[in-house]
Amino acid sequence: MKTEIIAEPGKQELFIHREFDAPIELVYKAFSDPNILLKFFAPKGINMHFLLKEYEEGKAYRYRHTDEEGKTLCTFRGVVHEMSAPNRIVITSELEELPILGRAILEIYEFTALKEDRTKLIVQDVCRSVEDRDMMIKSGMEGGIVSIFENLDELLNAGI
Template sequence: MGKTEFVIEPGRQDLVTVRTFDAPREAVFRAMTDPGLIPRWWGPAKYEVRVEEGDIRTGGAWRFLTSGEDGEFNFHGVYHEVSAPDRIVQTFEFEGAPGHVCLETVELEDLGGSTRYRAVSVFQSVEDRDAMVASGMEEGSDEGLERLEELASEIARGA
């Protein structure tokens, strides 16, 4: 169902990602918060993902290790709020650029069988946001969200 829309306005520190999933909100939330399922959708498919830490609750922390032909890229953060089934607030930091942390708020809106995903990522500076965009983030995020939609649909079907 979904095509990912990225709103990247010049001179701003934020990036907005919107997508509508053909899956119920509870299934999307479960796929996003079950550490055993995260490697099936997180990031580009060309990388293997391992959840080293997945304490997905308010006050918890996460660390995902990704590896592929072009190296290893690790990410971590903390959960400021995890409210089932509609809201996650977390930090996101690429360990290859320590100190450049963004705050991401994901809201899942129930559309009666489908779900609107809206993530607002606020970076510490316009330069940090622009560097993330230049890194190919849109392509990787879109690919991960496509796989998230497939997984959430599978969960909804009870597969």
Template sequence: MSSTDTPHRNETQIVADPVLPKIVIIREFDAPPERVFRAYTDPDLIVQWLGPRALTMRIDQYDARTGGSYRYVHSDDDGTEYGFYGAFHEVRPNERIVQTFTYEGFPDSVSLETALFEDLGGRTRVTGTSLMDSVEARDAMLKSGMEVGVREGYERLDELLGGQQSGSADRTGTGS
């Protein structure tokens, strides 16, 4: 049974390199690259999908352009906050984002992240690669619950994009 014969559910693949301090995340979305890229770079959309469902998000700064920077905070029900920040090194519309990523709880551990947006003819494959300082830092990130946040965030992004084919209502407002 191929994915062209039946409807499918987009699955998130998270692969830790066995030797290098690297994690690769691959996910397909039922929307063109312009819409997915916008959801990655527009702060009004980012707050609607990035991270686990149980947390709320506040953006202090989000300047998604080459040379820009960001800081955002996730909060849980008891008020505990989890802050993240970084810098955008390259933002190439609808193609690529290269940025640093730091969790304020581990400020000495900075990762370099690259997101590639591949056009699949009306759908998009996003391949994210995170390169950490060490294998230990990579393993700590995996043990932190990162996988839950990534999977739930991408499910929320599917909902935001509407999982719709062209011609349906466009909740991200890109007109695609």
């Protein structure tokens, strides 16, 4: 499957489009269950560890990505604002290693059921400024997102 990232010049947002060969309930569950997130929500060769695992509506979460030796690569924190199974998840996300904190991103995950038990996912990331959005794109996020979705494909093919 092809991951498409749409980032129009001069806008604070970007969109990520991806289709999965799995029913909407299974794809939604993968993005809403912290035990499943641990299995795929990091690029290949990187491990994910929840530091605060209350991944439910109205609660805070915090996780860290580490390399194979256990060295911290990055830490994210945020709040889960909405979980409307199986169609929508809304969270905030902030990279703790940025030199200036307070650059949280609003992330809206929209899941749509397609024919033949397939699912379309559209993620809308809304940044505080155009500069923040452009910095995120220049960080190499695309490769990480593609890798994460490939990890999820493998889990979905195995029935999670």
